Amino acid sequence: MHKEFVQEGCTVNAEYYKGVSDRLISSIRPVRPALYRTLDFFLLHDKALAHSATKIRQFLTQKQVATLNHPPNSADLSPPDYLLFPKVKLQLKGATFDTTEETQKAVADRLNKIPAEDFSNAMKKLETRANLCIASNGYYFE
Numbered sequence: 232m233h234k235e236f237v238q239e240g241c242t243v244n245a246e247y248y249k250g251v252s253d254r255l256i257s258s259i260r261p262v263r264p265a266l267y268r269t270l271d272f273f274l275l276h277d278k279a280l281a282h283s284a285t286k287i288r289q290f291l292t293q294k295q296v297a298t299l300n301h302p303p304n305s306a307d308l309s310p311p312d313y314l315l316f317p318k319v320k321l322q323l324k325g326a327t328f329d330t331t332e333e334t335q336k337a338v339a340d341r342l343n344k345i346p347a348e349d350f351s352n353a354m355k356k357l358e359t360r361a362n363l364c365i366a367s368n369g370y371y372f373e
Contacts, residue, residue, distance in 0.1 A: 233255045233259075234339060234342055235254070236338075239331065243281050244280075244281050245284035245287050246286070248284075249287060249290050252287065252291065255274075256294055256296060259272065272297075273296070273297040273298060274291065274299070275308075275309070275357075302364060307360055308360050310353045310357055315342065315345070318345055319342060322341050323337060323341060
């Protein structure tokens with residue numbers, strides 16, 4: 232899992248996100264060389280301005296990375312929203328930390344403990360949810 236924490240005082244804009252994307256793409260190469268060679272992966276983007284900026288679209292096109300864009304108001308299609316965030320929040324509920332670094336370490340430790348099977352199941356859930364979204368013409372579904 233590739234994870235980065237935004238440094239204090241930084242703004243997540245297109246330039247910042249380009250750096251994150253570049254590091255992500257570079258981290259895929261040594262871990263999953265077959266994926267990198269076949270470009271058999273995609274980025275799922277929400278509607279954040281940093282994700283949809285022309286600079287980012289051009290960069291990802293140059294790197295031959297496919298992107299999928301979220302339909303509006305579709306948090307139910309975001310694996311972090313139904314996999315990562317609930318797991319981390321539940322495990323850290325009630326914990327207090329004295330520094331930003333302690334918080335980041337605790338979050339990173341929890342993320343690293345999520346079993347690979349959970350990620351696989353989340354992608355299956357994404358496929359099911361995406362098909363429901365398509366069947367409902369992008370409207371809300373249950």
